[in-house]
Amino acid sequence: MTIQWFPGHMAKARREVEEKLKLVDFVIELVDARAPEASQNPMLRKVLGNKPKMVVLMKKDLADKSVTDAWIRYYEEQGTPALAVNADEKGDVQRVIQRAHDMHAAKRERWKRKGLQNPPPGRAMIIGIPNVGKSTLINRLASKKIAKTGDRPGVTTQQQWIKVKKDFELLDTPGILWPKFEDPQVGLVLAAIGTIKDQILPMEEVATFILSYLKEHYPAQLSERYGIDNLADIEVIEMFTHIGRIRGALEGGGMINYEKTYEIVIRDLRSKRIANVTFEKPAAE
C-alpha cells in the first residue's frame, strides 16, 4: 500500500522552506509527541544544512509522559535541544522562549566579543508537518507582542517578524513539510493521530490498528474508556462489537453499525478521551 497525498505541493513547499531558511538563524521543528519519528520531516536534515534546530514535541498532554521524557533524552543525547509542550500551558510556552533564547546565545556572545554592543535578535522559524500545532504555537508565542519589524533586503515577499522577546524574533508564517508516508505502519500512525485526512486510509484499518495497539501497549486505557478487561480472551472484532453496543452505534434491528464504531474509536483517540498514548519509542529504549 502506498499512500499518495498532496504530492503536488511537496516541491513547492520545500522551495518555500528553503527561501525562508535564508532569513533565519535557527529552526524550531515541531513534531507530535505521540509519534515523533512518523511526524518528522524526512527531508529536513538535508534542507537545513548547518542551520541549528531545536525540537518541540507538541501535544504532550495526549502522549505517554514517560515515553515523552525518553524522547527528550534521546534528542538531547544527539545534541539537539528538545522540550515537550502543551500549548495550553503558559509555562511550556515560556520554556520554548527560554530555549530559543539559548539557541542564539553563542552567536550573540561572539558578536559582543567582536565589539557589537547591541547584536541583532536571533531569528527563527517554525517548521512542521500539517496539523502538528504550528499556528497554535506561533499564536501563543506571539501573545500580544506582534510587531512588524519589516523585511530583509534581497527578499521579494515581505516577511513579518513577531518580536517574542528583545533578542528573539519569529517568522509569522511556518514552514510546512510533509511526513514520510511510504511505510504502511507509519501511515496508520499518522492517520491515528489525525495528520492524514480520513478519506486516505479506510477507517476500519485505522481503528483496528488503534485497538490492537492499545491492547498490546495500553490495556489500562481500554479498560477505562470501554470497560474491556479480559484482554487475553478478546479479539479486536469483539471489541468493536462491545464498543458499538455500549456506545449505541446501532442500526435497525439492533445490529452494530461498525462504520460508526470505527469513527468513535478514532475520535476518542484524537481527543483527550483516550490520552497518555504514544505510538513510537526511541530506538535505544
Ligand SMILES: Nc1nc2c(ncn2[C@@H]2O[C@H](COP(=O)(O)OP(=O)(O)OP(=O)(O)O)[C@@H](O)[C@H]2O)c(=O)[nH]1
Ligand atoms: N491537545 C493538544 N492539542 C493541540 C496542541 N497544540 C495544538 N493542538 C491542536 O492541534 C490542532 C492543529 O493545530 P494547528 O495549530 O492548526 O496546526 P498546524 O500545524 O498549524 O496545522 P496546518 O495549518 O494544517 O499546517 C488544533 O486542533 C489545535 O487546537 C497541544 O499542545 N495539545
